[in-house]
Amino acid sequence: MNAKLRVATYIYEHTAALFDGRVTIEGADATFETDALVSNIFQRTVERRYDVSEFGLTYFLRTFDLPDSPFLALPIFPNRNFRHSAVFVNTAAGIESPRDLAGRTIGEFALYGHDPGVWMKGILADEYGLTPDKCRWVIGGTDHPIPPFDWIPQPVPEGVDVRHAADGETLSAMLESGEIDALVSVDVPRALLNGSTKIARLFPDYETVERDYYRRTGIFPQMHIVAVPRETASRTDLVTSIYRAFHEAKEIAQRTYRDGAAKQHMSVVTPWFSGHFEENRALLGEDWWPYGLAANRTAIDTFLRYHHEQGLSKRRLTSEDIFVPALLDT
Template sequence: MNTELSIGVYAYEHTEALFDGRVTVDGVDATFETAPLVSDIFRRAVEGHYDLAEFGLTYFLRTFDLDDAPFLALPILPNRNFRHSAIFVNTAGGIVKPQDLAGRTVGEFALYGHDAGIWPKGILADEYGVTPDQCRWVIGGTNHPVPAFDWVPQPVPDGVDVRHAEDGQTLGAMLESGEIDALISVDVPQAVLDGSPKVARLFPDYEAVERDYYRRTGIFPPMHIIAIRRELA
């Protein structure tokens, strides 16, 4: 008799064969669920809705701050991406190179040190000498307001200034107005989508920069793993 498992995973092109049944799991009757935002899958996993789930790597590490860490990680990486393209700047702020971010106010999507934010922070520190404590950080949604993620621990390193955006504020609008100087976000700010000259990528030719990064380091950054509940494992 097959084991029944509920599995939460985002509906990418490379996972669609799981949803339509072309690919099955041996010995398992799997029910696959997705959500509009991948962070909704993470939240539902923490709330116990899934047996296995796609889970942000930094979110997984945060669960070890809980009294009873609920997950083990399987070495399956459904999401890997380079993130030089995820850094945006206000074009009137005089930021033309990464070093210009020192002393600036930077927005970050969702929470401090999220999956797509930890890699740019590391790159800025390791390759350009800009460490997180040299900036002020504002957390929130890019094009839509996002409440604080109170379902996962949010430790912040000593000496790093972090605050959440005010109710109703979006980081994209704050960047376009100059209230923040830069933004780290996978979601492209609406100003860029609208062709506004007020917002641009820090690395305009980001694909060439990312290819060079991979040639030099051999790193293809992992974003998400598959988390399995400990009692099931």
């Protein structure tokens, strides 16, 4: 009898084939769900509403400090992004370099240590000597007020000044007014998109910085994994089928771009896209969005170190601690 699975993930181009039926999970009768806000999927994951679900890395790792940690991860990374582009500053604050953030008040989206925040705090500490305790932190929504995410553990390390924005406040407005000096956010402030000259990126030429970061480290930062309950993790055939299905869906998306190069990607609406594609292909390789542990271990181990150093994990976890045993050799 096939396993019945309730699966939740955002609809990306590399998961679309799962939703439209081009790819199925062998040995399972799966139904797929999504949400416009991926954090809603995370919350329902914590509430144990899904059998398989996309889960933000920091949200997932925080569950390991619960009395009975309920999940393990499959080495599937539906969301990843370079994050130097996620740091914004008030242009009147006199911040010209990352080291100028010392002593400043910085906003952070959603919670202290959201996934881009963990990556950027770690990078700022490793490469510029700027540790989180040297700044003050205000947590909130970028363009819309949000309440604290009280459905997930929210550790704050000793010696780090963290508070939540007041009711009705947004970090974008606070940044534009100068109430905060900088912002780390997955969302680009609407004011910047609308042409405000009071907000700028800390790294104006972020693409060059991020490409250099990849050349030096080999890290393409992961934001999310796919999680399953521990009782599912022991079903080797099933978790292998889930992994293969997500991998096949991703390969369909990547193959579309590789095949499209012969026609200069005439189906893509973005001008000069083929040039960008070839540049990325030359840097990142034929599989520029890899799944499996072998191709991602360096990045994952780096995130696990950052998570522990930033006081978000009680102990430094390893890849062997967090991934389904049957998929450690992928």
